[in-house]
Amino acid sequence: MGLTRKGEYAIRGMVYLARQEPGKLILVNEIAETVDVPQSFLAKIFQGLTRLGLVRSSRGAGGGFALARPASEISLREVIEAVEGPICANRCVIDASFCGRGGNCTVHPVWHRVQDQVRSILDDVSLAELCD
Amino acid sequence: MGLTRKGEYAIRGMVYLARQEPGKLILVNEIAETVDVPQSFLAKIFQGLTRLGLVRSSRGAGGGFALARPASEISLREVIEAVEGPICANRCVIDASFCGRGGNCTVHPVWHRVQDQVRSILDDVSLAELCD
DNA sequence: GTACAAGAGACAAAAACGATCTTTTGGGTT
DNA sequence: AACCCAAAAGATCGTTTTTGTCTCTTGTAC
Numbered sequence: 001m002g003l004t005r006k007g008e009y010a011i012r013g014m015v016y017l018a019r020q021e022p023g024k025l026i027l028v029n030e031i032a033e034t035v036d037v038p039q040s041f042l043a044k045i046f047q048g049l050t051r052l053g054l055v056r057s058s059r060g061a062g063g064g065f066a067l068a069r070p071a072s073e074i075s076l077r078e079v080i081e082a083v084e085g086p087i088c089a090n091r092c093v094i095d096a097s098f099c100g101r102g103g104n105c106t107v108h109p110v111w112h113r114v115q116d117q118v119r120s121i122l123d124d125v126s127l128a129e130l131c132d
Numbered sequence: 133m134g135l136t137r138k139g140e141y142a143i144r145g146m147v148y149l150a151r152q153e154p155g156k157l158i159l160v161n162e163i164a165e166t167v168d169v170p171q172s173f174l175a176k177i178f179q180g181l182t183r184l185g186l187v188r189s190s191r192g193a194g195g196g197f198a199l200a201r202p203a204s205e206i207s208l209r210e211v212i213e214a215v216e217g218p219i220c221a222n223r224c225v226i227d228a229s230f231c232g233r234g235g236n237c238t239v240h241p242v243w244h245r246v247q248d249q250v251r252s253i254l255d256d257v258s259l260a261e262l263c264d
Numbered sequence: 265g266t267a268c269a270a271g272a273g274a275c276a277a278a279a280a281c282g283a284t285c286t287t288t289t290g291g292g293t294t
Numbered sequence: 295a296a297c298c299c300a301a302a303a304g305a306t307c308g309t310t311t312t313t314g315t316c317t318c319t320t321g322t323a324c
Contacts, residue, residue: 001135003222003314008230011239027269041314047271059270060322076242090135098140106262109235110208110253117249121242130238137282159300172284179302191301192291 009037010045010083011076011130017055018071018127025057025064045083052082071131076123087122089114111116135216141169142177142215143208143262149187150158150203150259157189177215184214202264204222219254221246 012035020026028046032039046065056068067074078131081087092099098126099105144167152158155190160178166172178197182189188200213219221243224231231237 001133001216002220002309003133008224011271025305029269040316043270044272044314050270057270058322059320060324061268062323063269065270076239081176085134088134090140106147106264107208107257110257112248113253117253118243118246118307120178121245121249125239125242132238156306157320161300170283173282175301176283176303182301189301190291191289191299192293194292195290197301253281 003080006041006045007080007084009035009042010049010079013042013046014049014054014067014074014079014127015130017065018074019064020129022070023066025062025066031065038108039100049079049082054078054082067127070128072126072128074127075123076077076127076130077119078127079127080122087115087118089118133213137179138173139212139216141167141174142181142211144169145174145178146186146199146206146211146259149197149199151263152198152205154202155198157194157198159196163197171173177184181211181214186210186214187203199259202260204217204258206259207255208257208259208262209251212254219247219250221250 006129007090013031016031016035017026028043031046032042033039035042046055046057049055050065053068054074055065057063057065079086083128086094088094092105092108093111093115099108147162149158149161149165160175161171163169163173163178164174167174178187178189181187182197186206187197189195189197209219218226220226222230222239224237224240225243226245231240
């Protein structure tokens with residue numbers, strides 16, 4: 001019922017990028033050190049964020065990472081779901097077979113309400129807003 | 133970011149109890165079998181629920197479990213938190229040291245908003261409402 | 265072509281999850 | 295008192311997930 005370190009680290013790293021001059025490439029080592037996250041781990045996390053198009057990267061000398069879009073156009077939800085997977089209150093919402101026999105689960109609508117609320121809150125927060 | 137089986141099973145068991153004649157003692161084996169949950173596991177889960185006062189139990193012949201209060205007065209949140217622990221979006225909300233250096237975490241207020249919303253939704257659902 | 269930095273994949277320790285089993289305690293019945 | 299019955303308590307245990315690390319490869323700039 002909570003974020004893992006991967007999620008926490010991803011947010012820290014992305015907020016750090018959001019604070020930089022837009023488009024400027026930053027080394028993952030620099031990010032990791034200043035936001036206090038293990039370097040190799042953050043590198044792996046950013047690999048995923050790159051693959052999903054949240055950041056862009058460049059290799060070789062002068063390379064690094066930068067946000068793929070303006071910080072105001074990247075939501076907290078996007079970052080979290082990129083590393084943690086879709087926000088889901090209970091497996092039964094995704095996998096009907098997880099519900100008890102038959103699967104006519106009376107709690108189902110509650111899970112949907114929870115998910116919708118959480119998503120809505122997280123949608124309304126952009127990286128730009130987290131830079132203060 | 134989701135309920136574990138323990139939580140799911142607890143809810144199934146509690147809803148089953150809520151459907152019974154109030155005060156009637158039900159064997160854990162009966163509950164486990166009808167809600168399709170491993171017996172020993174459900175027994176452990178109900179031990180915890182008893183300790184926390186959500187159900188009452190009686191040993192020996194004719195023993196079993198029953199809700200400690202009317203189903204309308206037990207919220208879904210109580211059941212979930214009893215087995216999963218407090219609802220918490222991110223460890224940094226509980227443990228300040230988990231936040232990055234210094235701990236002036238700009239995401240903090242967001243986590244609070246998330247938690248409050250989830251708790252509120254779950255508070256407003258009683259076991260009685262889950263019996264239909 | 266060489267140095268640099270990200271990409272990709274294998275590996276691994278530690279913690280959490282998902283149970284199971286045995287023994288003990290307490291309540292009812294004969 | 296002896297005896298069953300069912301929950302309480304605690305130990306154990308395999309699997310999965312989390313939380314990393316390490317090495318090697320690929321691409322880029324100079």
